[in-house]
Amino acid sequence: MAQHGGVGRRGVLAAVATTAAAGAVAPGAAAAAAAPPERAASGRRPATAQPPGRDLRRLLKEIDRDRIEETVRTLASFGTRHTLSSQDDPERGIGAARDWIHARMREYAAASGGRMTVELQSYVQQPAPRIPSPTRITNIVATLRGSVAPERVYVVSGHYDSRATDVMDATGDAPGADDDASGVAVVMELARVMAGRRPAATVVFAAVAGEEQGLYGARHMAGRFRAAGTDVQAMFTNDIVGSPTADDGSRDPYTVRLFAEGVPTSETEEQAAVRRSVGGENDSPSRQLARFVRDVADNGATGMDVRVVHRRDRYLRGGDHIAFLEQGYPAARFTEPAEDFAHQHQDVRVEDGRQYGDLPEFCDFDYITRVARVNAAALWTLAQAPGTPAGATVLTDELTNSTELVWKRGSEPDLAGYEVVWRETTEPEWTHVIAVGDTTRHTVDLSKDNVFFGVRAVNRAGNRSPVAFPLPSR
Structure with a gap:
C-alpha cells in the first residue's frame, strides 16, 4: 500500500x-x-556512491589480463574481420573469427549449469550503404539468465568486425586489435567470470558484426529486443578500449571515457519539450546510467577514473550503443581517454621506420583489464540491485x-x-x-x-x- x-x-x-x-x-x-566508500581515482565521490561488496571484489580479482591478451591477439591473427570478408575460410576473415568466439563462449557457458545459453544471431542484410550485395551478418550472443528477476536485462557488447583505411576493402589486412578486439575481449572475459555465478537479473554478453559498415548487427539485436518487449534497463558498448596512449605520445592509463547522451534519441518532440521545460536535459536515463557507473566503478577496487562525457558519442563517429538509444533503451559507450588515429583504420605497413596499423603491439593489456573491471562492477551491481x-x-x-x-x-x-x-x-x-x-x-x-x-x-x-x-x- x-x-x-x-x-x-x-x-x-x-x-x-x-x-x-x-x-x-x-x-x-x-x-x-x-x-x-573507497576513494575514486578522481578523489571525489558522489553522495550516491556504493562501496564494492565482498562478492564484487572477488569477481574483479578473477578478471585475467593474460586471457584478455590472448583474445586480442587471436582475433587480430585472423588477418581481417571485415564484414564483407570470407565467412567460410577457417583461418582468415570474419567467419573464422565468428566461429572462434562462438566456441569460446560455449566453453564458458558449460560452467553455468545451464543458466547461460549461446546463440548465433544471424540475418541477411540487403544492399545498403557500405553493403554492396546481400550479406549475412551474425552476432554471437551469450545470455546468462537471472535467478530472481530474469525479465530484467542488461547488455554489454563489443564489435568483432574490423576495417582498413578503405572501409570497403574486404581483403586487405585489418587486424583491428584496438578497434575493436579490445572491446570483444572485455565482453568475453566478463562472460567467463560471470558464467559460474547467479546474478539476480539477466546479463547478455554480445560480440556483434557490421559496426564499421553501419551498426547493422547492433541494430538487428536491439530491434529484436524491442519487438519482443524485452525490458533492457541498460546497455554498454566497449569500442576502442585498448590503449591509454594518445597520438602525441601522452598517456592517461587510469581513465576511461563514458559517453552518455542528454535528451533521449527516442523521445518525441513533445516529450523532449517537457524535459527541457523542467531542465531535465542532463537527467536522461543514459545520464543516470553514467552516474551509476561512477557510483560503483570509479574507485580503488577497479583502479580507474570514469570520465563521463555529456555527448552521445565523439564527433563524426558513432558506436553500437546508438542502436539501443534509437529503440528507447538507456545506453552508453566506453572508450579510451584519447585515441591514436595513426593506428586506427590504418593499413598495416612500415613507413619511415614507423609501424602503422591497428596491431596488438599498440594495445596496453593492463589497461584493458582495468576497463573490464569497470564494466564488471557496473554490470554485476546492476544485476544484483533492484530495477x-x-x-x-x-x-x-x-x-x-x-x-x-x-x-x-x-x-x-x-x-x-x-x-x-x-x-x-x-x-x-x-x-x-x-x-x-x-x-x-x-x-x-x-x-x-x-x-x-x-x-x-x-x-x-x-x-x-x-x-x-x-x-x-x-
Missing part, C-alpha cells in the same frame, strides 16, 4: 548533514552500508514550496525500500540522499523549483538501483 511520508525542512537539513558525509542507510541495509523505479513523477497540481514525488513499487522479493536524492541544478552529481522506506510516495520540504530530485530503489543486501528522474505530472 502506498504511504504518504513527509520530512520537514529541519529534518531535511539534518539528513543533509549525515548523508553528505556517509550516504543514506535503507531499512535492512545497515550492515552493507556501514563500510566507508530502476518506474513511473517516477513530481506532482505539480498545486503551487507549494515542498515537493511530492510518486513512483511505482518494484516487484523484487528482496526490495527493502527507496531513497530520494537531490542536488542543486548547477551540480553534475547527486549530493544528498535520504531513506524514505518502503513507500511509493514521499514529500520533501524543499522546493521543486530550486533543485533536481530523483528516486532509487534499495534491496536488503544494500544494493542500490540507478536513479529515476521524475518528470512533472498533474
